[in-house]
Amino acid sequence: MAELDDVIHQPLRLRIMAALNALPSGSGLEFARLKKLTGATDGNLGAHIETLSRAGYVGVDKAFVGKKPQTTVTATAEGRGAFARHVATLQEIIAASAAGGK
DSSP: OOOOOHHHHSHHHHHHHHHHHTSOTTOEEEHHHHHHHHTOOHHHHHHHHHHHHHTTSEEEEEEEETTEEEEEEEEOHHHHHHHHHHHHHHHHHHHHHHHHTO
16 A cells, blocks of 8 residues: 655645635635645644745736735646545545445
């Protein structure tokens, strides 16, 4: 059985990656939308996005729209692969538990 990805496994990072992976490849979410989806504070969300970025799992694009800063987070191909492997490992654990429970 494959190992769970420690970077993704943390609950808030798992929520971030799940939200990003629900989008078409190359699409991202604005920081404010991610904050609303995850229920995180600005600082907490920023720290976890930084962890995912250092791992190569997300790209962060900072721009100004009008005079307001806008941060958009997008899952990278590497991040999408890591998320898919993580979910597959969780599914293996669930299947093994269900088979053992019969």
